[in-house]
Amino acid sequence: MVSLLTLSTPEMNGAIEPLDLLFRAALLAGLGSRARSVITTLDTTQINHLSQRTCIDAGNPLLLSVKATQQRSLRVFRQSPTATPDSNFPRWIGTHYLPNGMTAHSITDTFFRNQTAAWEHTLAFAKSADRLAQFHHYHAILGLKGRIFQTSYESNSSDSHWVTWQLDRATSPAEAIAACQCAASLDAIQLLQDLFGRSILPRSGPWSLSCNLDASDPHLKLGTTLWARFPEASRKHQRMAAIVGQMGGDSRFGEALYKLLDSARFNHSTRIGRAVEVELCGDRAIDLEFYLSVPTL
Structure with a gap:
């Protein structure tokens, strides 16, 4: 059995190559002999800083994530070397490697200032999923409170089509969540305050709100990059x-993965913990996803 402590032991800062980090992360996730195949799917020439950056990736083309309710597994997000037909839409490919040998894939397109495009x-995304009515419903609510920021779907699932709006500075997350007929804003804010270790001002964004077009009842994700503003210290990953x-996931794996990435930081200003999404359904938060940056050379 691979020791979480052994693999997460810090080395000299900057001494670990990105693909080696990914290999170690795969071992931490329990992939065993499949760990090597994970990195062979990534061409080292693709590990370059992005020409277009957002506050989520900060120009980093490789991210990992930890979900609060799941046991250890490897979730990798990389920018596709093949852009969408419109080069203003960077495409992110997500791959979820499970220890049982199964994989799941997601595709996320991110939009910048061209709101017409x-x-x-x-x-077209909503129409292809036969979810035009649902999209129009949520856009009527959120279109005046922000701008379309992302579309995302799982390629092997027919019920996981998401549209994300980046909220404007005048809109609080509680206001946007309530407008979507969801009563879980207090639960979400409390979890984020626990993560940040301090209270959150109503409009201390940036905030995003994702809506699942396939759900019969409101199923949302509240996202923020406020986490990236906190310097790397033990209390952050703790x-x-x-x-x-608390949410039932593998806390030892989550912390070990974070510490592994942190051990490879070659710049003290680099942030490993970049963004977090709180998944909401009904009147409670049902999951969180923490996005971690893989230091690149």
Whole structure:
């Protein structure tokens, strides 16, 4: 059995190559002999800083994530070397490697300032999923409170089509969540305050709100990159691990993965913990996803 402590032991900062980090992360996730195949799917020439950056990736083309309710597994997000037909839409490919040998894939397109193109792309996205009515419903609510930011779907699932709006500075997350007929904002804010170790001002964004077009009842994700503003210190990953444990996930794996990535930081200003999404359904938070940056050379 691979020791979590052995693999997460810090080495000289900057001494671990990105693909080696990914290999070690795969071992931590319990992939065993499949760990090597994970990195062979990534060409080292693809590990370059992005020409277009967002506050989520900060120009980093490789991210990992930890979900609070799940046991250890490897979730990898990389920018596709093949852009979408419109080069203004960077495409992120997500792959979820499970220890039982199964994999799941997601595709996320991110939009910048061209909202006309974003509208046309999202309209086609919703139409192809036969979810036009649901998209129009949520856009009528959130279109005046922000802008279309992302579309995302799982390629091997027919019920996981998401559209994300980036909220404007005048809109609080509680206001946007309530407008979507969801009563879980207090639960979400409390979890984020536990993660940050301090209270959150109503409009201390940036915030995003994702809506599942396939759900019969409101199924949302509240996202923020406020986490990236906190410097890397032990309390940052300890708070994340505590929430993972609280939600029923593998807290030891989550903290070990974070510490592995942190051990490879070659720049003290680099942030490993970049963004977090709180998944909401009904009147409670049902999951969180923590996005971690893989240091690149």
